[in-house]
Amino acid sequence: MPEGHVIHRAARLHERRFGGERVRAWSPQGRFSEGAARLDGQVLEGAEARGKHLFYRWSSGEILHVHLGLFGKFRVHVSDPPPPTDGTRLAWEADTGTLYLAGATIVELVDPTAKEAIEARLGPDPLVDEPGDAEGFIERLRRRSVPIGAALLDQKAIAGVGNVYRAEILFLAGVDPSTPAKEIEDPAARAIWELSVEHLRRGERAGRIVTVDPDEVGARSRKDLTRAERLYVYKRDGEPCRRCGSEVRIGESAGRSIWWCPACQG
DNA sequence: GCTGCATGATGAA
DNA sequence: TCATCCTGCAGCA
Incomplete structure (x- = not known):
């Protein structure tokens, strides 16, 4: 379901809910276990969207890059989270809620250079809409x-x-x-x-x-x-x-x- | 229990 | 242009 509006909305809502919070992170599905281990115990500093790409900045300096592809989906539970589905690649929980991510094309940790390279491939984003x-x-x-x-x-x-x-x-x-x-x-x-x-x-x-x-x-x-x-x-x-x-x-x-x-x- | 489909993107040919 | 990857769910038996 994800076009740019979904991605920007996720960045806004996730930053609001989890920004400044320390998370416990894991990979129920197991395909992002190493990455989740690196995020585990970190504080989310911010989230930003560019086109259909999402970037989460963590207190460790890590940047989590997510692209939902055609059928990626976030599920956020404020309380009483159900168990994650088998396909949940990344899960994190904080005092403010629990987030599950499944079906995404890209879930990876990137450095600032790689982030810039991704952004450089993209045309202007109407939800950023800077002068020019x-x-x-x-x-x-x-x-x-x-x-x-x-x-x-x-x-x-x-x-x-x-x-x-x-x-x-x-x-x-x-x-x-x-x-x-x-x-x-x-x-x-x-x-x-x-x-x-x-x-x-x-x-x-x-x-x-x-x-x-x-x-x-x-x-x-x-x-x-x-x-x-x-x-x-x-x-x-x-x-x-x-x-x-x-x-x-x-x-x-x-x-x-x-x-x-x-x-x-x- | 299948099958097919979905608001995406890439790499090979 | 085609095959491939990523999941979940509706619609069907």
């Missing part, structure tokens, strides 16, 4: 001959967008996913960046992806939207576009399914 990032994003798009659908997913032009957000943002921007990235005009490119900032930020706060404007489906607020009403095009192939009624299409882009409205995204 929009321009940086546009400039990176200019250098890409791949379709915009692919450019949004590979993290080199923008970091944190995943398969749901790319479909939804391209819909909101009115851009066909197959448009070559370098051909996107400046205003549309800027709109893609700004929509990414707006929607990932909203997703980070809400803890889920809701892109639909409630007015468009006759709901009072985003919270009132049913599961089926939250998105414009993602996984809605064959259904009518919420804006124009055209049939939402499904296709492939960068090896993943993509959905779009052929009329709104001409």
